[in-house]
Amino acid sequence: MSAPWDADHALNGLHGNAKELEAWQGERLTEADTRAKIIDILFKDVLGWTEGAIRREERCFGEDKGGYIDYTFASDANRFIVEAKKAGEYFEMPSGIQLRARSAGVLTRSPSLIRAISQVREYCLATNVPVGVVSNGLQLAVVRARAGSQHDYDVLLFDGIRALDAHFVLFWNLLSPLGCCEAELRKALDHESPVRLPPQFSRRILDDLPRRDEAISRNPIDAQLRPHIQRYFSDMTGAGKDAVLRECFCDTPRQRQYEKQLRVFIEESAVQVDKPVIPVVTTRRSAGTFERNHRAAVAAGPTVFLLVGGVGVGKTTFIHRFYRFILDEAAREKTVWLYVDFTRVASQTQDAAQFVVGELLRELRQKYPSVERFDSLQLVYESEIARMREGPWHPLYKDHRAEYERKVSQLLEEQMREEEAHVGALLRHLAKKGCGVCLVFDNADQLSTDFQKQVILLAFQKAKVYESVVMLALRDETYWRQRTLGPLDPDYAL
Numbered sequence: 001m002s003a004p005w006d007a008d009h010a011l012n013g014l015h016g017n018a019k020e021l022e023a024w025q026g027e028r029l030t031e032a033d034t035r036a037k038i039i040d041i042l043f044k045d046v047l048g049w050t051e052g053a054i055r056r057e058e059r060c061f062g063e064d065k066g067g068y069i070d071y072t073f074a075s076d077a078n079r080f081i082v083e084a085k086k087a088g089e090y091f092e093m094p095s096g097i098q099l100r101a102r103s104a105g106v107l108t109r110s111p112s113l114i115r116a117i118s119q120v121r122e123y124c125l126a127t128n129v130p131v132g133v134v135s136n137g138l139q140l141a142v143v144r145a146r147a148g149s150q151h152d153y154d155v156l157l158f159d160g161i162r163a164l165d166a167h168f169v170l171f172w173n174l175l176s177p178l179g180c181c182e183a184e185l186r187k188a189l190d191h192e193s194p195v196r197l198p199p200q201f202s203r204r205i206l207d208d209l210p211r212r213d214e215a216i217s218r219n220p221i222d223a224q225l226r227p228h229i230q231r232y233f234s235d236m237t238g239a240g241k242d243a244v245l246r247e248c249f250c251d252t253p254r255q256r257q258y259e260k261q262l263r264v265f266i267e268e269s270a271v272q273v274d275k276p277v278i279p280v281v282t283t284r285r286s287a288g289t290f291e292r293n294h295r296a297a298v299a300a301g302p303t304v305f306l307l308v309g310g311v312g313v314g315k316t317t318f319i320h321r322f323y324r325f326i327l328d329e330a331a332r333e334k335t336v337w338l339y340v341d342f343t344r345v346a347s348q349t350q351d352a353a354q355f356v357v358g359e360l361l362r363e364l365r366q367k368y369p370s371v372e373r374f375d376s377l378q379l380v381y382e383s384e385i386a387r388m389r390e391g392p393w394h395p396l397y398k399d400h401r402a403e404y405e406r407k408v409s410q411l412l413e414e415q416m417r418e419e420e421a422h423v424g425a426l427l428r429h430l431a432k433k434g435c436g437v438c439l440v441f442d443n444a445d446q447l448s449t450d451f452q453k454q455v456i457l458l459a460f461q462k463a464k465v466y467e468s469v470v471m472l473a474l475r476d477e478t479y480w481r482q483r484t485l486g487p488l489d490p491d492y493a494l
Helices: 007-025 031-046 111-127 161-166 168-175 181-190 222-233 242-247 253-266 288-300 315-326 329-333 352-367 374-380 382-389 394-399 401-417 419-432 449-465 476-482
Strands: 054-061 066-074 079-084 131-135 139-144 155-159 303-308 335-341 436-442 469-474
Touching: 007 031, 007 161, 007 168, 031 066, 031 079, 054 111, 066 111, 079 111, 111 131, 111 139, 131 181, 139 181, 155 161, 155 168, 155 181, 161 168, 168 181, 242 315, 288 303, 288 315, 288 436, 288 469, 303 315, 303 449, 303 476, 315 335, 315 436, 315 469, 329 335, 335 352, 352 419, 352 449, 374 382, 374 401, 374 419, 382 401, 394 401, 401 419, 419 436, 436 449, 449 469, 449 476, 469 476
Parallel strands: 079 131, 303 469, 335 436, 436 469
Antiparallel strands: 054 066, 066 079, 131 139, 139 155
């Protein structure tokens, strides 16, 4: 197989060799066979290293003894050492999506892995190479040469072919001839965002109840409690709920005392991504860092905010409360706020892009009706009208103004029929008047996985096309399920 020159060829190489690599990994091979049958294929046929860039069995003198480095890979952009172990020597790696680990932490429970990490570090320090790799074939540990403190992450783990596939962009950026392992490893290990693993369960108790659609006998006091439950414990964002939404934030000394006790149970940690992740912290009149970032983004241009949290944490409530009661009046007047609620989708076979455009147009007409008045539309399509006025309509403009006005009206009707282009034209017109545009995509989690994927792609597309801010609300399980999708991939540049 010829050496690939880009990540696409490399990914195809991984898929094309996957069965053979896994078959060899299951055998008890010698170290020499592991190198020839697995490691050489992984680095040469998949990642694209050529023989001229590989040195094997180079003599290395550590601090207290000599040794031979199994592989040194060096290109113009990248350089690292690989210490090979035989395929039968299994490395115990902690389960989970999280890739980062501490050699002074849980990895101490895997003696064979720790011995190999110590050995490759000795070789790295002796040869002034910043990164070492330990491999028994398809299990790889990418190691920072200098361990740092016991609290620092210093090892990145790839546990088998599925992990290499799931995190292929990171694998490529670390260990390909075109990558830079030192910079990529630092970026992957050093981000300070609090991290949590993917949710353990995404099913609901209701899903497993027998005869769940049958009527349930109610408690005798249900009739008395129902109005209060409906008012204070149901959706607080609908019509007539402004008073409840305004007062839903409780700020009392007693509440602050309870908060300290409950924080360990209910506090939301940030999701594992390699971009800055900031917990949303609100007070009665402020949304803290989120509010400042939102204000800056509205002024700056295309930005996507991912609001990620579990079921019932209050994403929808926060979105509505933020706009109605936290943004000051001046900011609201200068922000075109369009809310797309995907619970309004009639059928999951409906085209997501068409639904979004229809909802944006409905919101514009409901909240900003003046933008489609005749005089406003003439400003929206000023350049198109001017082109026709200076061209074929010129005689009408000079001598038959009534006929000219009818022509203008017909042109505007034609423009309005192209709804997607029309929405863009209206938003650009409002932006010229000094308004920032914020689109909110909410409740897509309740739809199919394929529909969710369309919504995520649309969020990033609309942010760019409309030069707007998009707030995309996602549940934890949706994020983890869709995280390999381009824009959500932690290795994808947002």
